[in-house]
Amino acid sequence: MNGCIVAFCCEHSAYPAADLAGRLRLHYPESLRVIRVPCAGRVDVIHILKAFENGASAVLVLGCEDGACHHITGNTRAKERVKYCNMLLKEVEVDGRPVAMFNLSPNTPHKFVRAVNEITKIIKESGR
């Protein structure tokens, strides 16, 4: 997993968006590892920390658009957890590892690619 970007993708939005990006032959960094989750709200702080422990250079949590979560509040919970996770990483002075949350719809493969490219840019800028 060394150096890769781990993307936790909600099966209702980001996962179909990633699928569509593939079918449209859109390019995104090959270091991306997609993990399908039933909802962004399923992603816990410990999953993100464990990804870093296993060598990930960044973690993406990709969920439904605001107000469109199939589980009502999964995406808002995920956003809070991402914020909390950034605080935990800062506490142990490993805050150079970005964790970000993006909201997208299943029919927005370009947005998916943009999110991956954005986090890749942050990693490159931080020199990791």
Place this chain on the structure above:
Amino acid sequence: MIIAERKPMEEIKQAMAPYKKVLVAGCGTCVTVCWVGGEKEVEILASQLRLARSAEGNEIVTLEATVERQCEKEMVTELKDKVAEVEAVLSLACGAGVQTMAELFEDKPIFPAVNTTFIGMPEKEGLWVEMCGACGDCFLDRTGGICPIVRCAKGLLNGPCGGTRKGGKCEIDPEKDCAWVLIYRRLEKQGRLDLMREYNPPKNFRAVKRPGRIQAVKI
């Protein structure tokens, strides 16, 4: 329940600095409910420690365990095998839990990862407030079930003081309600306002001899 707060990460990191293998031990009761020392917090703290140490190039191995109540010897005994494997224990329990652990495993250094702060209750999600000072001489029956010892900033037995703000807020902290205004309103609802006129004599703070010890009668 007992409310605690996690110690600053820097302090925990420094305490763990000499060790290569530690047990992070949680407690499944009070500190789980106040989000500082349950199974989840144990996982997170252990992971944070591993990340911090691996960033320093000085890896640490962590074992993780949470017992139902760390303040009961029978339950802490379950950790015997794990404690035997490690150099030190980082406990996320309250002071009673840490001491139970220290008593059972005398040969191992036990480090508290939390500061035990007070006896309280959750006011809303994620907010705990102090409710009881464990004074050993309860007079809540006379104050409508509101303890002025801890909820009044001055701990007044006969209140309110002259500083109550408009809207019934405390003069010391305008965010907090004046305990004596709350007491007045509660007694008013109960039709027991006559209690406000009664004098509460100075409290016997020696009711509980320290260290406290109570022997219950077996029935």
